[in-house]
Amino acid sequence: MATNQPRADDTAFLLSLAFNILPIQAVVVIIMGCCPGGTASNIIAYWVDGDMDLSISMTTCSTLLAMGMMPLCLLIYTKMWTDADAIILPYDSIGISLVSLVIPISFGIFVNHKWPSKAKIILKIGSIVGAVLIVVVAVVGGVLYQGSWVITPKLWIIGTIFPAAGYTLGFFLARLAGLSWSRCRTVSLETGMQNTQLCSTIVQLSFSPEQLELMFTFPLIYSIFQLVFALLILGGYRVYKKRCVKTKTDVEKTAPKEDSKSSAIINGGFVSDEMK
Numbered sequence: 379m380a381t382n383q384p385r386a387d388d389t390a391f392l393l394s395l396a397f398n399i400l401p402i403q404a405v406v407v408i409i410m411g412c413c414p415g416g417t418a419s420n421i422i423a424y425w426v427d428g429d430m431d432l433s434i435s436m437t438t439c440s441t442l443l444a445m446g447m448m449p450l451c452l453l454i455y456t457k458m459w460t461d462a463d464a465i466i467l468p469y470d471s472i473g474i475s476l477v478s479l480v481i482p483i484s485f486g487i488f489v490n491h492k493w494p495s496k497a498k499i500i501l502k503i504g505s506i507v508g509a510v511l512i513v514v515v516a517v518v519g520g521v522l523y524q525g526s527w528v529i530t531p532k533l534w535i536i537g538t539i540f541p542a543a544g545y546t547l548g549f550f551l552a553r554l555a556g557l558s559w560s561r562c563r564t565v566s567l568e569t570g571m572q573n574t575q576l577c578s579t580i581v582q583l584s585f586s587p588e589q590l591e592l593m594f595t596f597p598l599i600y601s602i603f604q605l606v607f608a609l610l611i612l613g614g615y616r617v618y619k620k621r622c623v624k625t626k627t628d629v630e631k632t633a634p635k636e637d638s639k640s641s642a643i644i645n646g647g648f649v650s651d652e653m654k
Contacts, residue, residue, distance in 0.1 A: 386569065387411040389543050391455050397532045401459035402585070406593040407536060409465070410577045410600055412451045414440035419571040422608045426615045428564035436568040466583040529595045537599030541607050544570035563615070571608065574601040 390411025394404035415437045423433040452465055489500060548569025552562040577597040581590065 386540075386544055386572065387451050387455055389540065389547075393536050393540060397536055399530070399532050399536070400592060402589050403530070403533060403593050403596070404459050405456050405465070406577070406581055406596045407533075407540070408455045409452065409580055410540070410572055410574070410597060412444075412448050412455070413573045413576050413580075414444040414448075415568050416571045416573040416575075418605075418608070419567040422571070422612060423564050423567050425612050426563050426567070427560055427619075428567065429558075429561045432561055433564045433568060436565075440568075441573075465580065529592070529599075533596050534599060537596060538603050540600060541570045541572075541604035544572075544604075545607055545611065563611070566611070567608065571604050572600065574598075574604070 387408060388411075390408045394407050399407070417437060420430070420433050420437055422428075424430060456465065489496065545566045549562050549566035552565035557565065574597045577600075578594070581593060581597070585593065
């Protein structure tokens with residue numbers, strides 16, 4: 379996106395053109411691409427052992443820059459479909475998102491400085507609660523707006539491809555830039571996870587009820603698939619990590635025996651049957 383890592387607004391624009399969707403639907407796809415990163419990425423980044431400093435910095439900067447960059451990007455990308463002046467940006471919602479991000483971080487820094495051991499416990503509990511809330515919000519949103527799920531298949535396809543493209547491009551571009559694996563995972567999550575609540579607020583403020591019937595479900599679709607792919611990334615990483623730890627443990631168990639045998643041979647010492 380324009381206010382975040384590898385340009386999600388470009389992806390949104392290309393997907394809208396490729397699938398030839400209705401102008402009003404193209405606008406909501408582009409609004410999603412122009413939104414800053416969501417705070418859910420910070421929680422998932424923690425569980426995949428990402429770079430938390432980088433994750434929080436990217437979310438904070440993208441939210442802060444959204445104040446100025448969102449109007450500019452919407453002007454550039456939506457002018458072929460609608461008048462950019464018709465799109466109302468809820469700066470209060472953006473401000474609330476920024477405050478809700480900065481205050482907990484500031485509190486966490488203070489606690490970590492004063493009571494490092496307690497900070498680890500709070501971080502563990504907070505990450506679990508945050509993960510549960512992400513799932514609950516997604517489920518509740520799906521239930522409350524179940525009447526809006528009848529929508530063109532093209533938006534379902536875009537809602538699936540869009541976050542997948544964000545995760546994939548973010549990871550590989552970060553790797554091409556020479557970043558570490560942990561930072562690649564972090565950039566991937568920050569690129570794929572958007573602030574879908576902000577997108578929903580913008581479309582509700584900007585369009586009529588008749589128009590909303592054609593577009594309002596898209597932020598929900600994106601929210602579902604960005605969560606599904608994030609959980610797949612998390613599950614895949616956990617399996618990989620478990621296998622690596624097991625392999626490392628096995629190597630450590632066999633290493634002393636090999637070293638002892640090697641040492642005995644070099645020194646001309648006795649080699650027991652257990653070492654043979």
